[in-house]
Amino acid sequence: MGIKSDKIWLDGEFVDFEDANVHILTHTLHYGLGAFEGIRCYQREDGKSAIFRLSEHIRRLIESCKICTIDVPFTQEQIERACIETVKVNGFEDCYLRPLVFLGHGEMGLSATSNKVRVAVIAWKWGAYLGDEGLEKGIRAKVSSFNRHHVNSSMVKGKINGQYVNSILAKREVMAAGYDEAIMLDTDGYISEASGENIFIVYRNRLFTTPIGSSILGGITRDTIVTLAKERGISIIEQRFTRDMLYTADEIFMVGTAAEITPVRELDERTIGDGTVGPVTKALQAAYFDQVKGSSTDHPEWLAIVE
Ligand code: PMP
Numbered sequence: 001m002g003i004k005s006d007k008i009w010l011d012g013e014f015v016d017f018e019d020a021n022v023h024i025l026t027h028t029l030h031y032g033l034g035a036f037e038g039i040r041c042y043q044r045e046d047g048k049s050a051i052f053r054l055s056e057h058i059r060r061l062i063e064s065c066k067i068c069t070i071d072v073p074f075t076q077e078q079i080e081r082a083c084i085e086t087v088k089v090n091g092f093e094d095c096y097l098r099p100l101v102f103l104g105h106g107e108m109g110l111s112a113t114s115n116k117v118r119v120a121v122i123a124w125k126w127g128a129y130l131g132d133e134g135l136e137k138g139i140r141a142k143v144s145s146f147n148r149h150h151v152n153s154s155m156v157k158g159k160i161n162g163q164y165v166n167s168i169l170a171k172r173e174v175m176a177a178g179y180d181e182a183i184m185l186d187t188d189g190y191i192s193e194a195s196g197e198n199i200f201i202v203y204r205n206r207l208f209t210t211p212i213g214s215s216i217l218g219g220i221t222r223d224t225i226v227t228l229a230k231e232r233g234i235s236i237i238e239q240r241f242t243r244d245m246l247y248t249a250d251e252i253f254m255v256g257t258a259a260e261i262t263p264v265r266e267l268d269e270r271t272i273g274d275g276t277v278g279p280v281t282k283a284l285q286a287a288y289f290d291q292v293k294g295s296s297t298d299h300p301e302w303l304a305i306v307e
Pocket of ligand 1: 038159167193194195196197198216217218219220221222255256257258
């Protein structure tokens with residue numbers, strides 16, 4: 001099925017997929033100043049479709065724009081509604097949603113300020129980002145030679161288009177070496193995150209994740225897992241940790257909207273734990289899937305029902 005849909009929401013109205021085009025002088029295409037989101041809509045056990053944590057994603061989109069000094073010409077509520085309508089108009093029961101804010105054509109150069117701010121919402125069918133087998137059995141990861149941005153080189157809390165060059169270089173590097181995903185260190189050499197996921201480890205029976213005030217993107221899945229873990233009596237230590245702690249961890253898993261909860265079975269040629277999916281990963285993965293597409297009624301505030 002690929003990334004095809006019938007309609008794309010562009011600047012306030014629906015256009016046909018083939019007509020959702022931009023000019024070659026589109027500013028963001030040249031310099032990368034823009035912001036985007038990645039959101040999933042799931043069909044739940046009761047048959048209803050729900051977009052998971054829609055308002056948190058759109059809030060992050062608007063905050064990313066604020067970081068970039070871009071004034072978004074739509075309200076949070078309007079963009080949320082556009083996401084719901086995009087699922088409906090395309091007749092999807094489950095899909096991935098890609099809201100995008102970018103600067104259109106007009107002025108060129110870095111000093112441009114008059115370009116129209118354009119907003120799109122695109123939907124497509126997207127299966128398991130790191131593969132079904134990866135979700136079930138775990139993936140093979142490698143620490144990349146590329147560091148995650150320094151916190152004052154790029155604005156790491158923003159999901160900003162141009163910043164993804166860093167993630168893509170890391171991802172391409174490790175994929176060329178035969179691995180599934182890249183783990184990036186921060187500029188001090190501590191674990192930061194994967195190319196598109198935050199990282200959790202179980203180390204000496206305690207669950208760790210990197211702190212929000214570090215170089216990571218503040219992942220919404222990360223926040224979901226922290227909440228679900230605490231509700232199950234699993235306390236979380238949010239602090240920086242080192243690469244060798246990963247090598248000797250009992251469990252490692254990566255979390256993100258696209259990758260969901262993906263275990264890591266091997267890192268830099270070392271088997272993690274006994275190479276199978278560990279009990280904490282399994283429990284939190286099950287809790288996550290029950291929350292997003294099962295029958296859990298624990299967090300109705302996280303579900304934007306498509307209706
Ligand atoms: N880190 C990076 C660099 C990402 O691109 C993503 C995906 N948006 C994440 C972490 C996970 O964020 P979320 O759980 O909000 O999808």
